[in-house]
Amino acid sequence: MFTKKSLVGLDIGSREIKAVEMVESAGQMQLSALATMPAVDRVDLPQALKEFFSKSGIRTKNVAISLSGQSVVVRYISMPRMTEEELRSSLKYEAEKHIPFELDEVALDCARLERVGVSEPGEENEEMQVLLVAARKEVLDELLGVIRVAGLVPVAVDVDGFALGSAFELSASSRGDGRELDGVTALIDVGGSKTSINIIEDGLSAFSREIYLAGKDFTEAISRRMGVSSEEGDRIKCESTSEDFEVMECVSPLLGDLSAEIHASIDYFENHHERGVDSVRISGGSVSLPGLGDSFEQAFGREVSEWNPLEGIEEVVGSAGVRIPTGNSSSLAVAVGLASRVLDY
Template sequence: MHMLARTRSMVGLDIGTSAVKAIELTQKGREVEVTAFGQVEVASDNLDDRARAVRDLMNEGGFQTKRVVTSISGKMVIIRYLNMVRMSDEELKNAITFEAEKYVPFPLDECILDCQRVDGSDEGPSSGNMTVLMVAAKRGQVDEHLRTVESAGLVPEVIDVDAFALSNAHTLCAGSDEGMDLSGTIAFVDVGSSKTSVNIIHEGASLFTREISLGGRDFTDAITKRLMVGFDEAEDLKRDPGDGGDAVKEAIFPTIDDLGNEIQLSFDYFENQFDREISRILLSGGGSRLTFFKDAFERIFEKPTAVFNPFEHVQVNDGIDADLLASNAPQLVVATGLAARLAKVG
């Protein structure tokens, strides 16, 4: 019974370059369910248009709370996994500044710096070393992101990084579905509009992440050049090729191969560095909705590949259009992983 259980809600807000996506998770006792979701396109990448899209989404989506977890990405976000001498948390806070100077290409007084130990790495308690995840973000980018969120009357609880939200969504699913397969080393590949995020986890711990500057917009550009059509028509063909499916596939395949080559470099580095083979790939993002995308990745990597739908494992409120939610699932994985912070934020 949950008559006295506390009810809490959190919105995961994914502000992309082409669309703003949001998922609301509500927890009552131990149960978590989706209570609202939505997505609106962004007219352009300037601050005013992004802020307007956030306001429109929150006004139209039926969200119950203004508490949000959002995320940043891009070249102004630096992520490094560091091998450091084992030390206390207090010592780590002091030491990370000196380590950051080796990897952060802008003045540290212009950035926000954070770090944490990585559980699940090979360095056990008896080892003299430990793996530390370091994240540095340009303060100006964080401040701009906060202004976008706060201008919509929202209360930002946490700012995360896109790539980590992918594994957080998976952790949420595992906690909701005891029958979910957690074995092996999993590579999450999220194909957004302007970039692709890669996050590799083993036993729930993130061990590698990378951002690649190729995405769905590059697929559209490939259609534009190959079929000699305008950008808007190419975008429509990408989403629904109709009878022109073969022509669209031929136009996009070289770009998918380019993306695959970049991802393969990351896989090779990871497998050599950690002496672990990636066992399967979970796809998300708008780019993964292409009907032939999953098969193309299985051809390139020769690994089991699936499109990640977190709503196959997480309870969905009866008031939600489950079919509409499922059809948009690939684009909502980051937002779901952000909202999954509900359990940690409280």
């Protein structure tokens, strides 16, 4: 009999908290529970999480969480090919050259990126690509403290953009479409306080960036233009459709700015990697905003499509806690990606 493991991907967003529980057995993953709740003040978060988990049908206390923002630095670097032990021993030396923080202030991690186009064994001066990540310990320790006070057990810490990539990989494999990971795909997640970009090249992250222009900025634009409160502006934004031309006029300048920033990132990748982006896939709580998809398509000059991170993932039989949202399921991408870390422990 196979042993089952379970893990909750816990995405603590600025507007909403999402929890997705995955169960793994013999390499197969299934959705066991899913729940969302409005975001709360940081001081109220531990108690809110306790109540959230007790009411949601989630069974495990093991969680994977993520960091984002200016407290996290990501670098893609080239290094001489070496063993994993050698890589770990040289980590601090490399970090000193690439990380703009004092090393005693950050937690460091790295991962080898084996990608097509990197030197093969036997070539002279062979190199390997390495993903280097640094997170400020102060921010990390605060988040871990909140999780533990809530009675939960943090077993993995990721970065939002990488969780986005993990969800895309899981979705492709669950649908039996491994070819979707071939080529270059730009994943764009438009959330409440930021927009995350992760460009996937042949199944591996090749570029990532955060842009601090997202849902709350659209809400502020609507509130200011229409002369209503932030709460009313948020309601109008969430309930708007493609026929709401007044809303589109409110957010059009910001959509232009966001599209230009994302386009600049795509151009940077294409110029430095000498490969074009084949497809653009969007997700996040703000992708249903009127005019967003059209603005992206006009700016990028290519088709843009929304994707569902739950597509192809089976539910556990009798999982009463699963409540598939009828609205924007693409907002669950980060939480799904975090939950997929159940395969790692």
